Amino acid sequence: MFETFDYCDIGRKVIEIEAKALQKLTQYINGSFTQACQLIAGVEGKVIVMGIGKSGHIGNKIAATLASTGTPAFFVHPGEASHGDLGMIGKKDVILAISNSGEASEILALLPVVKRLGIPLISMTGKPESSMAKLSQVHLQITVDQEACPLNLAPTSSTTATLAMGDALAIALMEARGFTADDFALSHPGGALGRKLLLRISDVMHTDERLPVVREHDTIKDALLEVSRKGLGMTAIIDDEQQLIGIFTDGDLRRLLDNRVDIHQTSIGAVMTRQPATIRADVLAAEGLKMMEDRKINGLLVTDGTQLVGALNMHDLLKAGVM
Template structure:
């Protein structure tokens, strides 16, 4: 039997409480927030994020967001730091310490060493009068009106507020640095954006024996064999120096058949499309897609600076490469 418990009402209540926590957070985006951004922006080292328990999980995400948006950062577990990992922190680094209570003993025990190393400390706590807040160079407040947990025990609204403030820091620094989509792609070469922004046509083009090409004196029937064998739905037409002179596609075949042209006696040079669109193999794949869409063509021919044919590809190659 279906349960009569109203799960949806509880879920909506949680969302409402956490939305209230985020809205409440805006008042803490103040001069201290600006000072924290400027301190990080001028940092010559890394931002080392610390946190215990749920704060640690949120801290790992904040460190990852920093790292992928132009702020060099990594996470260090406070417990491990006390047993050797503190050596990962250098004097030019900034420590971002996260604790809702501001009384995390594992983090506070590291403060004397961090001070001796001349590390600047930014703390994020829900208690502005806490030990961490008082001992830090800058304190960012993350106080929430209430936790979404009805027992008031499980960190819910507080961890959400911490995560949001961390995102606010990361994005503020991103914009202040002028961090671009190309910069983002360099740190995400395996992602979809990396493929779109870093992949060149030369990385996915067909070349060598896989490149469909014939000369102008080739009979249409033989050119069709080349098209069929290479599987790109087209063939380039080149001169004796391998310079591009024309193109013949599946669509062109349909047109000449309508005109009852004899494919067994007619040379491809008589029916090819002369001076076809060609681009450099160094062009970004994303730009190649734009050209193909603008010109309503299904394939591209790639030539070097001397006009010599070096590669070819079609829209299916773009799809396989994840560019579209």
Template sequence: MADPIAPAHGDIDFPASGRRVFTVEAEALAAVSARLDGGFADACRLVLQARGRVVCIGMGKSGHIARKIAATLASTGTPAFFVHPGEAAHGDLGMITDADVVLALSYSGESDEILTLMPVLKRQGNRVIAMTGRPASTMAREADVHLDVSVPAEACPLHLAPTSSTTASLAMGDALAVALLEARGFTADDFARSHPAGALGRRLLLHISDVMHAGDDLPVVRPTASVSEALVEMSRKRLGLTAVADDTGRLLGVFTDGDLRRTLDDAKLDLRSATIEQVMTHRPRTIGADVLAVEAAHVMEQHKINGLLVVDGEGRVVGALNIHDLLRARVV
């Protein structure tokens, strides 16, 4: 049986070919970045002042980029959606209201499907931002704002397949989204509300209070408790630790599986008479209930511990969690 990845194309240097694409596209991005000017600022202001949404349109590869830009805008605080310009001319134009801003993508600036829509959009009162590679194109002239994404060369050696130009358009869309995000004061909590599903949502939405053990499930003993009593509490609550608190609930220390091993290694200690206060860890690592659960994972990793106690503003212990709680919640 032949090797499926055996050389079959002579002496072609595939990695070198790939690196050339990265070089050409990086140069293209640098060229577009150098041209960001007042037009970019005008585009941002136009969107911020709009009463409606951003409607992204484009044909072919530009259409794919327009879809992604719409998705990025929508997830970062700027309501947006994609409309296929060909379908718009056959009824979908009704999805665009006079309060919307239209972001039209066409590298040539001469897309027939988009040019057909321009007079209708103008008559309806829509403001148009054109993203093209030709400042003298029809779209650029007809738009209220033009964003120049022209590139020195395509990465395709035939100079035919949109490569550098689509990368530049995508980066320009990301630049718009991030600039608008910053202008709106968009926060991580805002981002979480539009990403409730999947790992990202869990990391942004779950707080310590959502995963911690509290009430009767919280392992806690008084400082006068014996080591055996503390072990019983740890076994019943199955967290690998117990808090040590006074009568008011104020945290004094913690006793963990690791503390137990160290205690057993202490030949001078009489376990039958020792109290938990003698063998507990003083000043344990703690966390607040309103902190994101992912922060607990960071603390555990940083300090190489498997559990945390949760305290309130008065230093009273209100909960506990371990790494397994974070794993079950799929935060880590």
């Protein structure tokens, strides 16, 4: 039976049902949605998200999305709130309570205290006539026609709609606040996105004694020894005024050997590549990666005007997690 069951057919039906639920959800992006955004934007404290069961799992994600996009938020389990965690909520906060039925007893039990403290309440339910909807300042409707579950019991379409409404709130508030990529990076310093948005060339480049550099009158042999010592697969070449004038790479060496150039007698200045690709130290490391990929090169020299200040290669960016 299990071998012949058409799993794909069921999977497609689930996606279709949930897609229809999301299409219907747009009608609830209305004046109440605007009021909810304005209420959240105007509070001095945080958004406290609550939900029980599957709504709680979705609420956790909504709180995380709000927090990472510029709206301070965290999730409080309503069951724990009634046993002390309610002390985490202040009068300057706003509560976003989630329940598809709008009758979650654990949340309703907290509302008398919430009302007494004067904390604004936004509810997100599928039942506009529910107790939670009636007791809230703003109600966000997330009604769906049917769950994707064939028994119409397991929360599926309704949790998808709830999550989408939460995303809509977070992104609307994000844009209203003028939240930027740099702001996003500051709240994600440990992740790949954070590294790409925060790391500068100066954070990964080699400097001082680790910087491969020779003078233009040095021999090719001297340059090769410098490339080998510093391990970047290249060396910079400077003139007598300490100005950058060229670069010599492993690739250049292969071409020289094909032409049988005398590495002991020929100066590096005679065979170097002039006007090499350079980058500033304050540029994002991700921009350096793009430059290398576009130019099909494995290394970059870092300058301050014409003054050489550093060097890096693809391996440095790989170690830093930029690529």
